[in-house]
Amino acid sequence: MAATPGLAEAAGRAVAPVRPGPTTWELLTRPDRRRRAVDRAMRVVVTGAFAVAMVPLVSLVWIVVARGAERLSPYFLAVSMRGVHGGMDAGGIHHAIVGTLLVTGAAALVAVPVGVLAAVHLVEYGRGPLARAVTFFVDVMTGIPSIVAGLFAYALFALLLGPGVRMGAVGAVALAVLMIPVVVRSTEEMLRLVPHELREAALALGVPHWRMVVKVVLRTAAGGIVTGVMLAVARVVGETAPLLVTVGVVDSINRDLFEGRMMTLPVFIFRQYSQGLVPCRPDQLDCVPTVNLDRAWAAALVLVVLVLLLNLLARLVARRFAPAAGR
């Protein structure tokens, strides 16, 4: 394309050698101001984007720690909200912690076996229409909004037990629906990482296929599976909306998943927030106007610490088992 003008230029230069082109040395050493300026500008833009984004994220962590630490105490963790009213300087989150552990635990109890076995099906037996359908619908399930999962669990139990049912088990079903696709995805990835030589070695020794899967494949991938499960738990432990519509709110400790409403940490935060400031009479001594918001911040700190601990633990497990998987 540039051949003809290039030739003409060369010819022109040969006729009038007034302005010689830059020498190779000059070309290689001369700074290209415009390109360098663009490069500098983009470096500033990219670094600036990073700095701008860090402001809200750092402020979030800072404010949760600072405001949460004000009210957090062993007393706060040890008591429930039973009999606490108005601006009383009392009450805690024991009932919410119990509820969160029970509901999330029950959800994991359902979701982990189903998720891991479905992943085994996809990787070890997965040919044919069922496996394709499962892969597709697991993708679909990943996108279910959490409140829709809550509505589903409510609808399911409303049909079975009549309308208006609120109990821990309903929330556990909703959380399980949210957990299963995460568990399937991560387990599937881990199982696919197990080297085929290991499978073949086991089969060559005459081990039945299913024992090979249990003793070799699942064993080898155990670290990765545990990591995936913990990340899935960390994801659902902070879910609020599905629990708000299925488990409800209550002020006292309830340890029965199948009877009555339960409090959970995220819902507790929301409830305290929505109760807002307390109007105190001037002569009231035992009244803190901001007590509800203070409790919300402290519960948020507990929840964030719980989630981050789960994440860190998952990372540690992953790191500890990673060399074995790589070998």
Added chain:
Amino acid sequence: MSAVAGRGAAQGVAGGATTTLRRTRRADLGGRAFRGLAVGSGALILAMLAAVAGFLLLEAAPALTASPAELAALSWMPDDGSLWRYVGPLAFGTVLAAVLALGLAVPVSVGIALFISHYAPRRLADVLGSLVDLLAAIPSVVYGLWGALWLAPRLQGPWAWLADHLGFVPLFAGPASTPPRVMATVGVVLAVMVLPIVTAVSREVFLATPRLHEEAALALGATRWEMVRMAVLPFGRSGVVSAAMLGLGRALGETMAVLMILGPGLTYSLALLQVGRHQTIAANVALQFPEANALGVSALIATGLVLFVITLAVNSAARWVVARRAVGGAR
């Protein structure tokens, strides 16, 4: 493909190696049981998804078939009792919030991802990467608390300024409400929420850029930005699109942050700075559900179905885009 064939062959050898009949039969029993469990789990997932759609439809049926007069008896329904007139503004608000959040978050996320993957020193980049991953795990209710109590008061000034100086743009039509329990605030909080997710996925994609492409660009004398523009961004484009869609899916279904910040209203208004104009489907369900009667619950579940369909459409579109790009990239 060949690995699967290899496994099949190995299985055949194993079958041959098992000599006694009893052993084979016993192994077969265990194998069949285990296989049954695995297949059953797969089928259970399918059944579960069918149940989600089925039960939601069943529970929504009373509202779908109820007469307008019955529906109009619900306090929060429009006067003519039309379910569609009720869902319309909600769906509009849902999409508006998600698009706003994504419009704010994606450019910044790409910037952060580039900073972590190609600008920051290696040591720092590892630390920053895991920091962003941890931020993605913070529950939405905590973001809501932060948005409502910390961020919203600080946004009052900027929103008032926007309404005063850019009020002629429909989006910023004034007067800016105080306190700013408005869509613009929700958009900012949702953007902060999806930021870590979009960043995490984009960073992975940018880090996966073939080293040779980058080195080739640098060897030709490209500056760092030119290298990014010529090698990293074209390679990562489909990844960024899928990351954005992931964020969109999350923003569409987000309940708590919206519920805690937004002053709700049911209109098709574009005025982001005015209170009582918008509401999203998810937040509306969470708001009305605890106090709703049987027909109200049914109507809310119907709106939940609409949300389900919207997210389904977005996710399918995302997958379609990614698949198309992947084919295009392979060419």
